[in-house]
Amino acid sequence: MATHGLLTGTTNTHIHYLSENKGIHQGIITPWLRLVDAAQTAGFQLSIASGFRDFDRQLNIWNRKMTGELPVFDLQQQQINLTTLTTEEKVHAIMTFSALPGASRHHWGTDVDIYDPSQLNNGQQLLLEEWEYQGNGPFAKLTKWLNENAQHYGFYFPYQCYQGGVAHEPWHLSYAPLSTQFLTELTPEILASTLHKHEIEGKAFILDQIEQLMERYVYNVQEVTNG
Numbered sequence: 001m002a003t004h005g006l007l008t009g010t011t012n013t014h015i016h017y018l019s020e021n022k023g024i025h026q027g028i029i030t031p032w033l034r035l036v037d038a039a040q041t042a043g044f045q046l047s048i049a050s051g052f053r054d055f056d057r058q059l060n061i062w063n064r065k066m067t068g069e070l071p072v073f074d075l076q077q078q079q080i081n082l083t084t085l086t087t088e089e090k091v092h093a094i095m096t097f098s099a100l101p102g103a104s105r106h107h108w109g110t111d112v113d114i115y116d117p118s119q120l121n122n123g124q125q126l127l128l129e130e131w132e133y134q135g136n137g138p139f140a141k142l143t144k145w146l147n148e149n150a151q152h153y154g155f156y157f158p159y160q161c162y163q164g165g166v167a168h169e170p171w172h173l174s175y176a177p178l179s180t181q182f183l184t185e186l187t188p189e190i191l192a193s194t195l196h197k198h199e200i201e202g203k204a205f206i207l208d209q210i211e212q213l214m215e216r217y218v219y220n221v222q223e224v225t226n227g
Contacts, residue, residue, distance in 0.1 A: 009107025025109030066201030
């Protein structure tokens with residue numbers, strides 16, 4: 001049984017840091033390194049763009065998006081004019097791409113955003129956009145390889161396709177044996193208890209609709225078929 005702190009990102013005692021700012025759950029070190037080695041044998045430099053993210057960092061992202069300090073985009077990658085939206089509309093717009101603080105899978109250390117730095121040209125910046133992982137994108141071959149092999153090491157893509165909640169994220173890889181457990185243990189009550197203690201934009205609406213929001217954006221992920 002995971003602690004509330006682990007589930008909501010308010011502690012990092014479960015995290016092993018591969019580098020100064022790239023952390024993963026201690027329980028996935030071995031399978032992750034095995035996957036990295038297998039990818040290297042196949043000709044890829046599988047790397048983490050973003051691993052563990054704590055509650056405070058997610059809260060900062062959330063509040064800055066709600067107040068318009070950070071841009072928010074729709075599914076067509078068009079920037080949304082937040083000044084025309086209600087609180088409810090803002091929350092749904094943001095949750096399509098950014099998790100509620102306390103409900104991000106990155107809190108668990110089981111989920112990582114991946115890429116292959118060797119496929120970026122000099123000066124080319126990683127954007128974490130769909131086109132980079134599809135067609136002729138720099139990470140398309142890596143994505144194809146992972147789709148065929150990641151499950152053998154326990155990993156899968158929870159946002160393999162858009163299901164009316166979180167947008168398609170072809171870069172988001174999850175270690176199923178642990179993440180599926182934590183997903184069942186993170187309840188609306190646990191999340192609400194955490195959010196009650198913090199200043200989060202849209203707080204009244206979020207707490208009122210916590211069950212519906214979690215059903216649509218937290219529990220609504222791809223099923224694990226093998227792994």
